[in-house]
Amino acid sequence: MKHYNKPKKDIWQGRISNKSLYLHEKVKCVPLEEIPEPPKKSITLLGYACDEGVKRNQGRIGAVKGPEVIKTSFGKLPNHLPSHVQLYDAGSITCKNTAMEAAQNTLSEAVTTLLNNKQFPIILGGGHDIAYGHYHGIKNHLDSKKEGQTIGIINFDAHFDLRKNVPNNNSGTPFYQIAMECQNENCNFNYLCLGIRKDANDRSLFQTAKDLNVNFILSDTFQIQFLDEINTWINAFIKTVDKVYVTIDLDGFSSAYAPGVSAPSPMGFTPQIVLECLKIIISSGKLISMDLAEMNPKYDIDGQTAKLAASLMHHVMHTLYKA
Numbered sequence: 001m002k003h004y005n006k007p008k009k010d011i012w013q014g015r016i017s018n019k020s021l022y023l024h025e026k027v028k029c030v031p032l033e034e035i036p037e038p039p040k041k042s043i044t045l046l047g048y049a050c051d052e053g054v055k056r057n058q059g060r061i062g063a064v065k066g067p068e069v070i071k072t073s074f075g076k077l078p079n080h081l082p083s084h085v086q087l088y089d090a091g092s093i094t095c096k097n098t099a100m101e102a103a104q105n106t107l108s109e110a111v112t113t114l115l116n117n118k119q120f121p122i123i124l125g126g127g128h129d130i131a132y133g134h135y136h137g138i139k140n141h142l143d144s145k146k147e148g149q150t151i152g153i154i155n156f157d158a159h160f161d162l163r164k165n166v167p168n169n170n171s172g173t174p175f176y177q178i179a180m181e182c183q184n185e186n187c188n189f190n191y192l193c194l195g196i197r198k199d200a201n202d203r204s205l206f207q208t209a210k211d212l213n214v215n216f217i218l219s220d221t222f223q224i225q226f227l228d229e230i231n232t233w234i235n236a237f238i239k240t241v242d243k244v245y246v247t248i249d250l251d252g253f254s255s256a257y258a259p260g261v262s263a264p265s266p267m268g269f270t271p272q273i274v275l276e277c278l279k280i281i282i283s284s285g286k287l288i289s290m291d292l293a294e295m296n297p298k299y300d301i302d303g304q305t306a307k308l309a310a311s312l313m314h315h316v317m318h319t320l321y322k323a
Helices: 052-056 063-075 100-116 130-145 174-184 203-211 224-238 271-283 304-320
Strands: 042-049 087-094 119-125 151-156 190-196 215-218 243-249 287-293
Touching (some): 042 063, 063 087, 063 119, 063 304, 100 130, 130 287, 174 190, 224 271, 243 271, 271 304, 287 304
Parallel strands (some): 151 190
């Protein structure tokens, strides 16, 4: 497959228990085309090793190395998954030269394949242009079932990523691109942003969000003391859709927790509020897939950002599949 690298077994290292007490002992490295269809839904990790979109969006590059670093950190964490739940590493989608759109298309095909094979995909970026390919992979899977199911996008992020894709597509345009396609197809654009900062989005982006009927919660409200109100908004949004796709932009977190990102800021949100919101999303039974974007190891400190990403994945997996 073009724009694809097979999984690397040597990145999965940690304490040895011989009892699968750690995730590096649980994971199986299997090429994408060989992922089996299990009796029960299982989990597949897939990288999106691309920061061409970040470069086009004038961000600091380095996120191309993000997927492998997240996997390495994740493998050291303890394993509490039930024995029947399989965990696969399917390698990474890659961006050859500057062919971001081709990488997005390959990602879309890969996500569709995983969903068709009863996997819960967790895609690791890479720039937030990951969202465009990921969304289309989900959409193609649902369209193939011919049930007319709607997708709700929940984005934990400081940025709307609703920039107009002129002169090109980039890490700041994925949701605008999706919105325009929804308009062309005469269907609803269901998009909820949590943690939006006024100091990270200009007036035109707020106007675009208003024009597209985007739901959002500002950063000064996206705090743990307002959790009950936030959960009410999340539940109201989820009720309007059939499936939920969660995307977490790591640069939405305060740089106190996530220094290794493409666009850091000390004014971001905390892990605690995101973990609590993820619980309510998972409890709906509608979560179909998720990704983490903008991990940039070049600027990480003591692996903090990679550890944060790994812990978020750990939380989601173990909430979905309780032992």
